[in-house]
Amino acid sequence: MTLLAVERIKLFTTRSPWWCALITLAVVIGFAAIIAGNAPAGELTDVSLTQFGYKSGMAVIMVLAALSVTTEYRFGTIRTTFQAVPNRTSALLAKTGVVAILSLVIGEIAAFGAWGLAAVMRSEDLALNTTGEWISVAGVGVVFALASVIAVAVGILIRHSAGAISLLLIYNLAVENLVQLIPKLGQDIHKWMPFNVADKFVRGSGTGQMDGPPLSDSVLSQGGALAYFAGFALVLLIISLVVANKRDA
Template structure:
């Protein structure tokens, strides 16, 4: 518990995490306001359509999570941490847990904030959470944010440099997975198993697309796993990445 308290103080004693969390919240909710407020027909506003800003908020979360570890390497405070805590595994796990919890809470606030602003802007739209899929589309953002933060920390531990870690995370999450589909013959099959695409399957599920306008929600993931297995897959990917990162950190100089 002491390690968790220390990491919590380290995380929230500087301005950048606060600004990053605020930015993620504003981007996610703001995008929901933009997409729902500009729609003339409230029948086209659905619970999934309120979560259009999820991926933009996720990009901010990836950057913030990576910064929590790369800045320690940049300013050499990681050496002090490892000297104070002989077990590097414990120190890195404590940081990961604190950041994952913080981003998870932020994801929950952002998702329900997006739903709330949509209800304000489109009071006639049917935005009640009537099914498991509706709850997963909103509350599921919290779990995806938290797990994605673990992935970002793992990348930060492996690369150690802020620019490299941020560039890799953003390029991969926002571009690479989509570009993989352009590979002839095998691109679509590979894309079905890429981690962020699979994570989105947990949020989007398997909606009935027959007759549904584009405005009624983001396109569903083409991952073949069921929603809950998709979340388990994404979590397993994060655990593997973090394990590799911790093993690497233990073998090299701080």
């Protein structure tokens, strides 16, 4: 508990988490407002469409998570942390846990805020009546939390803010889509790319009438997609912890 408290204090005494949280909320809820305000009457029937901006919000969350660890490497405070807590794994797990919890909370506030605003603005029935509809909203926070774990792991591995953030954003926003251009194998590989699979968990197969972003082509069920994405995050975190324990701070 002491480690968690220390990491919480370190995280919230910097400005970046506050700004990233506000930007995430603005992006996710703002996209919902745009969709709700411009969709033709009677066509916004899929709850998942209220989460149109969750991927952009997730990108900001990953920036927040990466900065939480790379900033310590940049200013050398990570050495003080490791001197105070010789067990590097414990210290880094505490940091990861605090960031993941914060990301979960931000994600849930953003997702339910976006859904609530769209429901108020529209005449269609956007009530959460099915498990899939609940996942489309409540699942955003879960994906944000797991994405933050991935970002922390990348930050530990790379240790430089610019490099870690660039890699995360380029991969999340471009690489997975570009993989589809690989002749013959591209589509098959894309089905198993982690963020594409995470999108399957959040949005499922889709049932709405209104055109939106392409649905995930993952072959997994929503539950399987969550397990796959969580497993990917866990493996990457374990690799980063092993590397952190073997090299100099």
